[in-house]
Amino acid sequence: MKRIDSPMSEADARSLRAGETVFLTGTIITARDKAHLRALKKSSAGEKVDLMDGATVYHCGPIMREGDGFEVIAAGPTTSARMNMLAPRAIRELGVRAIIGKGGMSKETHDALVENGGVYLAATGGAAVTLAEGIKDVTGREWEDLGMAESVWFLKVKDFGPLVVAMDAHGRSLYEEVERRVRENSGI
Amino acid sequence: MIILPESWEDVVVRLLRMSETRLPDDVSWALEAAAAWEGGDIARSQLGAILDNSSKAEFVSRPMCQDTGLPVFFVKGRIPVDIEDSIAAGVRKATKDIPLRPNAVDPLSRENSGDNVGSGVLVHYRPMDVPYTEITVLPKGAGSENMSRLAMLTPSDGEDIIKDFVVRTVLQSGGRPCPPTIVGVGIGGTADACMALAKEALLMPLDSRNPDERLRKMEEDLFIKLNSSGLGPMGLGGDTTVLGVRIKMASCHTASMPVAVNLNCWAARRATARMHIDGSVRYTQGAFE
Ligand code: SF4
Numbered sequence A: 001m002k003r004i005d006s007p008m009s010e011a012d013a014r015s016l017r018a019g020e021t022v023f024l025t026g027t028i029i030t031a032r033d034k035a036h037l038r039a040l041k042k043s044s045a046g047e048k049v050d051l052m053d054g055a056t057v058y059h060c061g062p063i064m065r066e067g068d069g070f071e072v073i074a075a076g077p078t079t080s081a082r083m084n085m086l087a088p089r090a091i092r093e094l095g096v097r098a099i100i101g102k103g104g105m106s107k108e109t110h111d112a113l114v115e116n117g118g119v120y121l122a123a124t125g126g127a128a129v130t131l132a133e134g135i136k137d138v139t140g141r142e143w144e145d146l147g148m149a150e151s152v153w154f155l156k157v158k159d160f161g162p163l164v165v166a167m168d169a170h171g172r173s174l175y176e177e178v179e180r181r182v183r184e185n186s187g188i
Numbered sequence B: 001m002i003i004l005p006e007s008w009e010d011v012v013v014r015l016l017r018m019s020e021t022r023l024p025d026d027v028s029w030a031l032e033a034a035a036a037w038e039g040g041d042i043a044r045s046q047l048g049a050i051l052d053n054s055s056k057a058e059f060v061s062r063p064m065c066q067d068t069g070l071p072v073f074f075v076k077g078r079i080p081v082d083i084e085d086s087i088a089a090g091v092r093k094a095t096k097d098i099p100l101r102p103n104a105v106d107p108l109s110r111e112n113s114g115d116n117v118g119s120g121v122l123v124h125y126r127p128m129d130v131p132y133t134e135i136t137v138l139p140k141g142a143g144s145e146n147m148s149r150l151a152m153l154t155p156s157d158g159e160d161i162i163k164d165f166v167v168r169t170v171l172q173s174g175g176r177p178c179p180p181t182i183v184g185v186g187i188g189g190t191a192d193a194c195m196a197l198a199k200e201a202l203l204m205p206l207d208s209r210n211p212d213e214r215l216r217k218m219e220e221d222l223f224i225k226l227n228s229s230g231l232g233p234m235g236l237g238g239d240t241t242v243l244g245v246r247i248k249m250a251s252c253h254t255a256s257m258p259v260a261v262n263l264n265c266w267a268a269r270r271a272t273a274r275m276h277i278d279g280s281v282r283y284t285q286g287a288f289e
Helices: A008-016 A033-044 A088-096 A109-118 A127-134 A172-187 B006-020 B025-037 B042-059 B082-096 B161-173 B189-201 B213-227
Strands: A002-006 A021-030 A056-058 A063-067 A069-074 A099-100 A119-123 A135-142 A152-168 B069-079 B122-127 B131-142 B149-153 B180-189 B242-250 B257-264 B273-274 B279-285
Touching: A002 A056, A002 A152, A021 B161, A033 A088, A056 B006, A063 A172, A069 A135, A088 A109, A109 A119, A109 A152, A127 A135, A127 B042, A152 A172, A152 B042, A152 B161, B006 B082, B006 B273, B025 B042, B025 B242, B069 B082, B082 B131, B122 B180, B131 B149, B149 B161, B149 B189, B161 B180, B161 B213, B180 B189, B180 B213, B189 B242, B213 B242, B213 B257
Parallel strands: A002 A021, A021 A056, A056 A099, A099 A119, B069 B122, B180 B242
Antiparallel strands: A021 A152, A063 A069, A119 A152, A135 A152, B069 B131, B131 B273, B149 B257, B180 B257, B273 B279
């Protein structure tokens, strides 16, 4: 079992190879469509946005229960492809280092990852309880007005995973390889 | 299980809790079988994570996936006139109590109603002359629902073209619907009825036999074809792309040939309650009888 610190250094991100399985320990943040949009709008307006700088961004809209602080009930990945239009800029302008999601992302996003030394990690879609187990604490929340699923949550994680390195900083993508195989096998 | 007496609102809350926290047996069995025959390392780890997740969710009684879906209801038998209000009340209560993620929004403003009801619950009705009312819930996540497709083929397009459309729809959706998926297929009817058939096909347990021999054969062919594609769990490669294919058919116009595909992710949640006229209620996550 390969353990990696989060946020990760560029060297750490570059050391990961497609096909490897890793577990993260440290801090990750959640961001979906609306959070990406807001961050990029602010950045376009000349405002400095540093919440994604060097961060591991988890495409996730969790279920939280509010009591004494927040308790994570379920937190699996959402479909990353929805962020395809926004992610390349988030990587280049806002400094996103690593992305956790499901289903993979576009070639443009992968190019940005390669350029900046970043990785895309695939979490098991729907494995919300197993993944929530790796989240030890909710340490903060930004943009509460976006609602439970779309807010940016700061999460303290320990051995969060399993995560498969699906797009690495060297340009290798498991999705591309699988797509090619599917085409060969099925003619589609 | 017999519990009495309950209000329809309570029944709906129980159905939602049951479906969200525990996989139907046929789906668990299919996942376990897949994990046993799967050859790839990554694929095995994905199936392992899914199985681990499902047993934990059941154990701690929490939703197995954070996308608790939009609940789709099927009501058949005797239809109480106020059933829709009871269902809506049950959904609101379950959203708070379980809790479920509020998913219902206004399509244009994208404003979230916070209660999973919004402008109204989604219900399919089938009145029948029987001494009971049956309610089934199918909480539907967006990842798989978004991959739905309808094709108005031409009448001369035969079985091969129908199968090709289904295969394309499933494989082109890649990892997005959280494979291994269950493929619901509707053949015939009108455009709207065809998609409803595809959704109803998702209610057929995987271990039940399609009563129509032609459809059973098609289900088998598609199952083999899809699982030899190499797409695999989460689209990361492997031998398990689908857990099952279910097909429902209805007559159509002599000049049309509608085919619909409605996918369900591995988190194929469903539960059914039957209330008899004496007020007793039975529950199942399979089929009655
Ligand atoms: S497709 Fe299904 S398993 Fe995947 S995130 Fe959506 S509801 Fe969960």
